Amino acid sequence: MARIMAIGSVVLAAGGTGEKDYPGMLNTLTGISLLTVMEVLGPIVLGGVLAYAIIHNRGRTRAERARTDAATRQLYDQEEKARRGREEA
Numbered sequence: 001m002a003r004i005m006a007i008g009s010v011v012l013a014a015g016g017t018g019e020k021d022y023p024g025m026l027n028t029l030t031g032i033s034l035l036t037v038m039e040v041l042g043p044i045v046l047g048g049v050l051a052y053a054i055i056h057n058r059g060r061t062r063a064e065r066a067r068t069d070a071a072t073r074q075l076y077d078q079e080e081k082a083r084r085g086r087e088e089a
Helices: 029-056 062-088
Strands: 003-006 008-012
Touching: none
Parallel strands: none
Antiparallel strands: 003 008
């Protein structure tokens, strides 16, 4: 029996429901609807979070950026010292 798989559903070339062949597949109307909702809302939520992060970070003052950069440099220096200490041991 030849089978063709499609995203989000099961299409059988030789007929049948596919339920007994693929019991774990999302081949019900409810399952496909849930998958569709996740595929649509996921990118929308992700885009919203990215837009918020970009807008939020653009509004930082010069002092906040300098403080962040200094803390980042300090963290990198600490990690580099720890790495060198492990290499020497």
